Amino acid sequence: MGLKEILEHHIVDKIWSWVVLGPLRLPVSKHLLMMGIASLILLIVFPLIIRSRSAALAPFRALIEIIVLFLRDEVVEPNLGHKGRAYMGYFSTLFFFILVLNLLGLVPYGATATGNLAVTAGLALTTFALVNFAGIKEQGFFGYFSHIVPKGVPVWLYPLLFPIELIGLLTKTFALCIRLFANMIAGHIVILAFISFIFIFGSLSAVVGFGVAPISVGLVLFTLLLELFVAFLQAYVFVFLTAIFTGAAMHPH
Amino acid sequence: MEALIRPEFGLMFWTILCFALLVLLLSKTAWRPLMHAVEERERALKHDRHAAETARAEAEKIKSELDAQLSGLKSEIQRRMDEARLSTDKERELHIEEARRSAGIIVEAAKREIEAQKIEEARELRTKVAELSVMAAERILMHQLDHRTNTDLASKYLAELEKDKPELKLEN
Numbered sequence: 531m532g533l534k535e536i537l538e539h540h541i542v543d544k545i546w547s548w549v550v551l552g553p554l555r556l557p558v559s560k561h562l563l564m565m566g567i568a569s570l571i572l573l574i575v576f577p578l579i580i581r582s583r584s585a586a587l588a589p590f591r592a593l594i595e596i597i598v599l600f601l602r603d604e605v606v607e608p609n610l611g612h613k614g615r616a617y618m619g620y621f622s623t624l625f626f627f628i629l630v631l632n633l634l635g636l637v638p639y640g641a642t643a644t645g646n647l648a649v650t651a652g653l654a655l656t657t658f659a660l661v662n663f664a665g666i667k668e669q670g671f672f673g674y675f676s677h678i679v680p681k682g683v684p685v686w687l688y689p690l691l692f693p694i695e696l697i698g699l700l701t702k703t704f705a706l707c708i709r710l711f712a713n714m715i716a717g718h719i720v721i722l723a724f725i726s727f728i729f730i731f732g733s734l735s736a737v738v739g740f741g742v743a744p745i746s747v748g749l750v751l752f753t754l755l756l757e758l759f760v761a762f763l764q765a766y767v768f769v770f771l772t773a774i775f776t777g778a779a780m781h782p783h
Numbered sequence: 784m785e786a787l788i789r790p791e792f793g794l795m796f797w798t799i800l801c802f803a804l805l806v807l808l809l810s811k812t813a814w815r816p817l818m819h820a821v822e823e824r825e826r827a828l829k830h831d832r833h834a835a836e837t838a839r840a841e842a843e844k845i846k847s848e849l850d851a852q853l854s855g856l857k858s859e860i861q862r863r864m865d866e867a868r869l870s871t872d873k874e875r876e877l878h879i880e881e882a883r884r885s886a887g888i889i890v891e892a893a894k895r896e897i898e899a900q901k902i903e904e905a906r907e908l909r910t911k912v913a914e915l916s917v918m919a920a921e922r923i924l925m926h927q928l929d930h931r932t933n934t935d936l937a938s939k940y941l942a943e944l945e946k947d948k949p950e951l952k953l954e955n
Binding site for chain 2: 541543559565569573580581595602615618620624626627647649652655656715
């Protein structure tokens with residue numbers, strides 16, 4: 531079995547069956563299962579923690595509260611202004627959804643749904659929808675599109691800049707999608723490569739393979755911790771960039 | 784490997800659906816109570832802080848008022864004490880003056896008494912002296928007048944008396 535098969539086995543989604551809903555042909559896959567688990571955690575555990583008054587759950591409640599307050603005070607309000615409070619539900623859900631999906635990818639037998647281009651593209655599309663929705667809601671349809679081109683640009687540049695800015699909207703979304711996807715699978719690929727080293731060197735000689743194994747395992751552990759960090763970091767980055775784009779759409783100046 | 788970068792549109796649909804539902808449900812079940820609790824607490828904190836500041840300002844005001852009252856009282860006490868000292872001085876002076884006057888009266892009365900006694904004694908002395916001198920003179924006279932002279936004298940006086948009052952003449 532080559533590295534390609536191993537990678538595909540561990541990273542690519544496994545589709546078990548298909549559901550046909552009218553014109554839609556929807557897959558039932560492992561990443562969908564992961565999203566389902568994440569949704570269940572978010573829908574059952576979070577309200578339970580937040581609403582309970584028990585002292586045992588207080589640290590978890592405080593943890594969620596600290597993160598949500600951080601999102602409110604450091605991410606949403608500086609970018610969206612005072613009206614950002616109405617979008618807090620969106621940003622909080624986005625952060626915790628991505629975070630839980632990232633962390634589920636580190637659990638044994640789990641899979642990283644955010645390491646699937648379709649999932650990150652879906653999330654990026656919701657961001658795209660939110661950016662345009664917030665911009666149009668704040669400035670009106672024509673106001674939004676007339677402010678897409680930055681202020682102070684000579685009029686004769688408008689025909690050139692307007693399409694560029696429109697494409698820019700799409701590329702921002704595309705970059706969001708690729709950034710999360712690449713960050714989430716990169717760690718997995720590195721870990722798989724380190725583990726493969728053991729067998730590559732093992733095929734030369736069993737002694738060399740055993741010699742390389744501790745080094746490989748150490749590096750794998752290090753990469754795993756890095757992935758843990760990246761899981762939080764990328765959830766934050768995705769939310770932060772979404773907030774910046776939404777804020778820019780709401781307040782063009 | 785192309786499966787890695789070939790997005791499965793069905794999964795994209797699932798993702799969007801799943802995420803949109805999560806946003807709707809979690810906004811109601813999780814974030815609203817959380818934000819509500821947080822804002823409630825922030826409001827309570829702000830209120831408490833405001834109340835504490837007000838109380839502090841109030842306390843400072845009261846303190847300055849008390850200080851002013853205290854300094855007023857101090858000056859009042861000083862004034863009263865000065866006044867009291869002044870009045871006791873005056874009173875003492877008055878007492879002394881009065882005592883001096885009454886002592887003078889007593890001395891005067893004593894002097895008069897002494898004077899009266901002196902006069903009385905002088906008078907007594909004079910009568911005693913007079914008596915003594917009369918008695919002494921009597922003795923001297925008794926001693927000096929012998930019988931002959933006495934008879935002569937007596938006859939002489941008798942003669943004179945008979946001459947003056949003839950009705951009293953013994954030998955007619």
